[in-house]
Amino acid sequence: MLGTGKIGEALLSGMIRAGWSPADLLVTARRPERADTLRERYGVTPVTNAEAAKTADTLILTVKPQDMGALVEELAPHVPADRLVISGAAGIPTAYFEERLAAGTPVVRVMTNTPALVDEAMSVISGGTHANPAHLAIAQEIFGGVGKTLRVPESQQDAATALSGSGPAYFYFLVEAMTDAGILLGLPRSQAHDLIVQAAIGAAVMLRDSGEHPVKLREAVTSPAGTTINAIRELENHGVRAALIAALEAARDRSRELASGKG
Numbered sequence: 002m003l004g005t006g007k008i009g010e011a012l013l014s015g016m017i018r019a020g021w022s023p024a025d026l027l028v029t030a031r032r033p034e035r036a037d038t039l040r041e042r043y044g045v046t047p048v049t050n051a052e053a054a055k056t057a058d059t060l061i062l063t064v065k066p067q068d069m070g071a072l073v074e075e076l077a078p079h080v081p082a083d084r085l086v087i088s089g090a091a092g093i094p095t096a097y098f099e100e101r102l103a104a105g106t107p108v109v110r111v112m113t114n115t116p117a118l119v120d121e122a123m124s125v126i127s128g129g130t131h132a133n134p135a136h137l138a139i140a141q142e143i144f145g146g147v148g149k150t151l152r153v154p155e156s157q158q159d160a161a162t163a164l165s166g167s168g169p170a171y172f173y174f175l176v177e178a179m180t181d182a183g184i185l186l187g188l189p190r191s192q193a194h195d196l197i198v199q200a201a202i203g204a205a206v207m208l209r210d211s212g213e214h215p216v217k218l219r220e221a222v223t224s225p226a227g228t229t230i231n232a233i234r235e236l237e238n239h240g241v242r243a244a245l246i247a248a249l250e251a252a253r254d255r256s257r258e259l260a261s262g263k264g
């Protein structure tokens with residue numbers, strides 16, 4: 002794991018929960034204190050990027066897109082062409098790595114999300130030019146340990162980033178806003194928070210397990226001349242549906258921009 006920050010640590014902890022031996026996992030970090038923390042917390046071995054490049058079978062790059070150029074430049078002289086390189090960065094295409102690493106290097110691009118911390122990630126996987134089914138299977142095994150995986154053509158990665166990569170943030174934002182609404186309606190903050198979080202969990206499980214379309218689920222909540230339809234009318238009046246479509250389009254566009262190296 003190279004660049005073990007929030008996503009790298011979430012994946013690392015998930016791999017250990019899924020049965021990977023810490024003795025088989027190498028990590029790199031920019032700050033020595035961070036490396037010490039990872040060693041103490043997980044029993045993994047901190048190494049330099051160059052050491053990882055030379056010795057690890059699979060390199061998982063989890064630095065920010067803006068830091069990827071420097072990392073790949075540092076790795077390039079050391080990575081043998083038979084090493085699998087997995088990038089977890091938003092925006093950056095597999096071709097970026099193929100152009101900078103040894104000819105024929107297999108590259109897999111994965112967009113995961115922070116619920117990897119609770120084994121409920123959604124990880125979207127695409128292979129580059131030299132990634133064969135065995136390479137994709139390795140990525141699927143690693144990320145399958147922290148949640149669901151889906152293989153998509155790389156052309157869909159920016160959209161997937163907007164939907165599931167960033168997706169948890171939208172739900173946290175909604176919970177925050179609805180908790181504020183609870184305050185306005187006179188509930189204590191902690192109670193408002195608990196009510197909304199449990200409503201979110203209940204709705205998420207219904208969405209996953211009921212087999213019903215979201216429209217049907219919403220209709221079942223929306224009684225004639227009842228409370229819900231008044232709320233829905235306000236959401237439509239305020240253009241919330243259009244706002245969400247525009248928001249995800251903006252996230253998709255930013256992912257595309259990151260590919261072109263815009264910091």
Ligand SMILES: NC(=O)C1=CN([C@@H]2O[C@H](COP(=O)(O)OP(=O)(O)OC[C@H]3O[C@@H](n4cnc5c(N)ncnc54)[C@H](O)[C@@H]3O)[C@@H](O)[C@H]2O)C=CC1
Pocket residue numbers: 003004005006007008009029030031032050063064065066068071072089090091112113114115166167
């Ligand atoms: N945070 C999220 O929800 C998601 C993030 N991602 C992607 O994951 C990547 C990492 O994001 P975060 O974990 O949020 O960022 P982060 O900043 O928490 O982690 C990146 C880590 O890489 C380290 N680093 C940077 N350059 C390095 C180098 N040359 N050598 C060693 N370590 C280095 C930094 O010190 C930092 O600890 C990004 O590319 C992002 O697009 C993907 C899905 C979701």
Ligand SMILES: O=C(O)[C@@H]1CCC=N1
Pocket residue numbers: 091162166167
């Ligand atoms: O905001 C970001 O750029 C990263 C990628 C997807 C989620 N977080």
